[in-house]
Amino acid sequence: MCGIMGYLGPEEVSGVVIGGLECLEYRGYDSAGIAVSDGRKIAISKCVGSVANLKAQMAEHPLSGRLGIGHTRWATHGGVTRENAHPHADPQGRVVLIHNGIIENFYELREELKGQGVHFSSETDTEVAVCLMATLYDGDPLAAIRKACARLRGAFAFVILFADVPDHFYCVRKGPPLVLAAPSDEAFCASDVTALLPYTNRILFMEDEEIAELSAGSIALYDFDGAPKDVRLSTVEWDASMTSKGIYPHFMLKEIEEQGSVLRRTLAGRVDGGVDLSAEFPFSDGDARRYRRVHLVACGTSYYASMVAGRLMDQFTGLDVRVETSSEYRYGHMICDAETVAVFISQSGETADTLAAARRARAGGARCLAVTNVVNSSLAREVGAVLELRAGPEIGVAATKTFMGQLAALSLLALWIGKRRGRLDRSDELRLTEELVRLPLKIESLVLQGNAIRDVAEHYMKVAGFLFIGRGLSCAIGMEGALKLKEISYIHAEAHAAGEMKHGPIAMLDVNLPVVAVVPRDLFYEKTLSNLQEARARNAPIVAIATEGDGEISRFASDCIFVPATEDELTPFLTIVPLQLFAYHLASLMGREIDRPRNLAKSVTVE
Ligand code: M6R
Helix, strand or coil: CCEEEEEECCCCHHHHHHHHHHHHHHHCCCEEEEEEECCCCEEEEEEECCHHHHHHHHHHCCCCCCEEEEEEECCCCCCCCCCCCCCEECCCCCEEEEEEEEECCHHHHHHHHHHCCCCCCCCCHHHHHHHHHHHHCCCCHHHHHHHHHHHCCEEEEEEEEECCCCCCEEEEEECCCCEEECCCCCEEEECCHHHCCCCCCEEEECCCCEEEEEECCEEEEEECCCCEECCCEEECCCCHHHHCCCCCCCHHHHHHHCHHHHHHHHHCCCECCCECCCCCCCCCHHHHHHCCEEEEEECHHHHHHHHHHHHHHHHHHCCEEEEEEHHHHCCCCCCCCCCEEEEEEECCCCCHHHHHHHHHHHHHCCEEEEEECCCCCHHHHHHCCEEECCCCCCCCCCCCHHHHHHHHHHHHHHHHHHHHCCCCCHHHHHHHHHHHHHHHHHHHHHHCCHHHHHHHHHCCCCCCEEEEEECCHHHHHHHHHHHHHHHHHCCEEEEEEHHHHHHCHHHHCCCCCCEEEEECCCCCHHHHHHHHHHHHHCCCCEEEEEECCCCCHHHCCCEEEEECCCCHHHHHHHHHHHHHHHHHHHHHHCCCCCCCCCCCCCCCCCC
């Protein structure tokens, strides 16, 4: 949450920083701001709303310099106002700072500083941090930062400018991510690597409790006690072209349409006459037999991918399977020990709840694995073993192609654990892996139905809500479909196991509440049809996601969207695509900000 960008170098800073903020805007868009040093003093420009507003403001009142920092905010402490927008400065303007995270003891520090005569002009926890640093500053920036950090509780990534040190800037990480780079005579920092890709792919991923001092072409790294640390640069395989929208009106549509190739990449080298994840997740036969439990832990869309995987794990591994949201797992009491395989699923690898859950599992001695799209993320480093999604950077706030990558990676994991435990029949292994490699073409045929799905969406532009239903794997897909719709259209949508409808949700049904049914031709088909009869009897319009060749479904549904036939266990790979497109087109017809839905941020780095 919150986008951060910093630059020092020969270029005019405002262009570089604003370009970076545009790239990071998916992290927050309540307000935007920039601070620029002209070598003597630091000037600040900030405004409510998007980076476009800041850009317009800067066009009228430009700030010029070679050192600067910028921020897009996802509000926590204090409303969405210009005063609360970052950067923040102490009253004398000696120290200027941007922040991602939450300072938990800000209130007591604020009272203490007020007692010393400090005047605050915002409601933020961030202003407390900058004023604290200013009171501790006596000409040694690193000492002031260290002393301030020792007093702050909570999670923070800071980028800090000192007005009398115009050739350096400082970064601190305790929790939320920060990445750094210092190619030739420049220095950069950002909250996400995508903002740095136009300049370099040699990146330093800051660890927790590190302070960095950046100057032109150089990074010095320290721990919170001031001891120097090695500067560890990694080469990132992504490039800047992967973060462009190309011909698409929205990243979300581009990312939905990429899903066939994402699936090919996720499967590459892991499926060949069966499944083989030994390079990423090796274990001995003894270990495989010793495991008793598997925990799948994630948030949001990643959680729904885990629900699908949980069912496959039930079917193929013989382990006791728990699927849990990270925020609940962290405080739960389930056994999590050396006989537990704990899998943490996170697109970004930066979700605070999932990181906290992983720490709990590690402390219990579980065998941990991160399933993530970002191999250098905090989660990947925390857990060690990583199964990479290989989806490429996902910019749309609503996750789509990474869900596809998660379905693939987790299905392979279920098969792999089952195989190593001797619980997976060879015939099932071949049946499923051979179909997996056929799925990309089927997905590509599905995205061609975009216009037809748009026509269906048009029928529902005026409705106030939707009920999504499905059984088995399709229940999780209904939940993910409802989440997509809520996130980008803001229309109420709730999802239930189809069999649960009669236990309550059916009370809501009438002609004004459409039911979206995920009803592929699988084991549950007939049971779900009975539920659709019940919905129809209450005059609810029905949108069915069904299998090609199903002649019966149109008797029940007002609108049908067909997906190609596949193996029962793999229907989620296909049924999710029309639901993503349905949400996309409905939101687009309603004129919503699809890639930047209100109140959301791509990477949720606060608990
Ligand atoms: O990066 P993660 O996969 O850990 O993120 C988890 C959720 O915050 C995320 O899936 C969220 O629900 C998305 N906005 C879904 O579209």
